[in-house]
Amino acid sequence: MAAHFPGVNNTTVWSADPFGRPEDVLAAENGTAKPGARRPGGGPARHPFLGSQIDFSSFEHLARTAERGLFDFFFLAEGLRLREHKGRIHDLDVVGRPEALTVLSALAGVTEHLGLAGTVNATFNEPYELARRLATLDHLSGGRAAWNVVTSSDAFTGANFRRGGYLDHADRYTRAAEFLATARELWDSWTPEGEQRPFAHRGRQFDIAGRFTVPRAPQGHPVVIQAGDSAEGRDFAAASADIVFTRHGTLEAGRAFYAEVKGRLAAHGRRPEDLKIMPGVTVVLGDTDAEAEERAAVIRRLQVSPQNAILALEQVWGVDLSALDPDGPLPDFDPEPDSSLAQGRVRLADPLATAAKWRALAEEKGLSARQTVIETTARQSFVGTPAAVAAEMAEFVAAEAADGFILVPHVTPGGLDEFVDKVVPLLQERGVFRTRYEGSTLRAHLGLGEPAPPRGT
Numbered sequence: 001m002a003a004h005f006p007g008v009n010n011t012t013v014w015s016a017d018p019f020g021r022p023e024d025v026l027a028a029e030n031g032t033a034k035p036g037a038r039r040p041g042g043g044p045a046r047h048p049f050l051g052s053q054i055d056f057s058s059f060e061h062l063a064r065t066a067e068r069g070l071f072d073f074f075f076l077a078e079g080l081r082l083r084e085h086k087g088r089i090h091d092l093d094v095v096g097r098p099e100a101l102t103v104l105s106a107l108a109g110v111t112e113h114l115g116l117a118g119t120v121n122a123t124f125n126e127p128y129e130l131a132r133r134l135a136t137l138d139h140l141s142g143g144r145a146a147w148n149v150v151t152s153s154d155a156f157t158g159a160n161f162r163r164g165g166y167l168d169h170a171d172r173y174t175r176a177a178e179f180l181a182t183a184r185e186l187w188d189s190w191t192p193e194g195e196q197r198p199f200a201h202r203g204r205q206f207d208i209a210g211r212f213t214v215p216r217a218p219q220g221h222p223v224v225i226q227a228g229d230s231a232e233g234r235d236f237a238a239a240s241a242d243i244v245f246t247r248h249g250t251l252e253a254g255r256a257f258y259a260e261v262k263g264r265l266a267a268h269g270r271r272p273e274d275l276k277i278m279p280g281v282t283v284v285l286g287d288t289d290a291e292a293e294e295r296a297a298v299i300r301r302l303q304v305s306p307q308n309a310i311l312a313l314e315q316v317w318g319v320d321l322s323a324l325d326p327d328g329p330l331p332d333f334d335p336e337p338d339s340s341l342a343q344g345r346v347r348l349a350d351p352l353a354t355a356a357k358w359r360a361l362a363e364e365k366g367l368s369a370r371q372t373v374i375e376t377t378a379r380q381s382f383v384g385t386p387a388a389v390a391a392e393m394a395e396f397v398a399a400e401a402a403d404g405f406i407l408v409p410h411v412t413p414g415g416l417d418e419f420v421d422k423v424v425p426l427l428q429e430r431g432v433f434r435t436r437y438e439g440s441t442l443r444a445h446l447g448l449g450e451p452a453p454p455r456g457t
């Protein structure tokens with residue numbers, strides 16, 4: 001069951017995404033690994049908090065730490081094509097990311113309570129196959145599976161797939177909605193009593209009929225997460241998801257997003273508490289505020305190396321800027337609007353406006369090109385002592401900016417330990433976080449109801 005604020009019907013929930021940021025941050029900080037030295041599937045031996053991105057031991061450490069911290073779930077993102085920059089794989093990107101549901105199935109064997117959430121694309125898969133895999137994970141884990149439904153309208157990623165492509169941008173949620181509805185029809189083709197009946201789905205995206213092979217899952221339907229910020233994405237979440245994973249990480253932006261998305265639920269016959277809003281956040285701790293700030297500044301500088309600053313500028317300007325001095329001023333010309341220089345990354349919607357904003361900031365504060373990138377792109381949510389961070393997180397929930405958070409650690413696999421050891425006890429003291437798991441399923445941890453079971457004949 002989720003923890004509740006006394007007298008307030010808010011839910012504080014926690015989860016973890018270990019691959020949200022490149023872990024080169026501490027590799028570089030400890031001087032044990034250079035970003036350029038990274039290899040697919042791992043990297044050089046380094047700090048005890050740093051390890052392979054693919055060895056099972058890394059996943060096991062993160063998941064066990066999340067479970068020790070009584071988190072709701074462990075979350076894995078998905079990347080279906082390595083990002084390229086000027087035709088090269090950029091060495092600050094996560095390279096060699098394993099497939100989420102396979103990893104989570106293995107983690108089901110070494111955890112007992114922790115929810116297991118995997119990102120799987122609804123543009124490139126088929127409902128029958130994916131519904132089977134998710135129902136299987138739910139069975140293997142005793143009701144702890146979640147699916148983060150993402151979409152892709154990007155030809156670069158689509159080229160990896162047999163349909164030879166991708167969907168038109170306008171169709172990405174049409175297919176996702178029909179995909180999810182079809183998966184739910186398959187899950188509902190078995191009653192909890194074990195009665196099985198044929199299914200038939202005739203729609204624009206899928207036309208399938210038959211019998212589903214996996215009996216009804218412990219949660220009925222795995223928990224559904226949505227991550228996409230457009231009006232269509234928000235509406236898809238309001239109609240069909242249990243959780244929204246968002247990037248709105250400041251109190252102000254979080255409150256606006258929270259009110260907007262919760263406001264969409266009534267039109268779908270749902271209550272505000274039926275959809276949990278969880279921003280992805282980072283945490284930097286220190287024994288004093290000054291120490292935390294100092295550590296945060298080190299991390300920001302490492303994340304935006306001179307090379308990475310050029311990459312960020314090229315993503316906005318859309319042209320080769322390798323000759324630019326990162327410690328000098330921003331380019332003095334306007335961006336190229338239709339560039340395909342960086343592939344697999346979302347290019348900012350309006351590069352001209354971004355460039356204008358960055359120039360104004362650089363001028364106002366007297367910043368170099370690299371300093372401007374550090375100021376505008378380094379995303380750090382909670383920086384401070386454990387007590388200050390616990391207070392600030394509690395405030396976010398009380399102020400209706402979030403129902404909980406997806407923690408994005410700076411390092412794999414040790415990036416959650418400090419939070420679990422130092423912040424979780426303070427949240428518990430405040431009475432805003434559970435002191436033990438009370439239910440056994442992820443739906444129970446989140447305070448979500450179960451879908452109505454199909455009736456037997």
Ligand SMILES: Cc1cc2nc3c(=O)[nH]c(=O)nc-3n(C[C@H](O)[C@H](O)[C@H](O)COP(=O)(O)O)c2cc1C
Pocket residue numbers: 076077078079080119121149150151152153227228229230231232233234245246247280
């Ligand atoms: C917080 C967040 C996390 C996301 N994580 C993933 C991911 O792990 N894998 C992926 O392929 N897309 C991911 N996406 C991309 C979305 O699925 C979607 O393609 C993108 O946001 C564009 O949709 P939109 O126009 O509705 O925002 C993520 C998006 C957001 C906002």
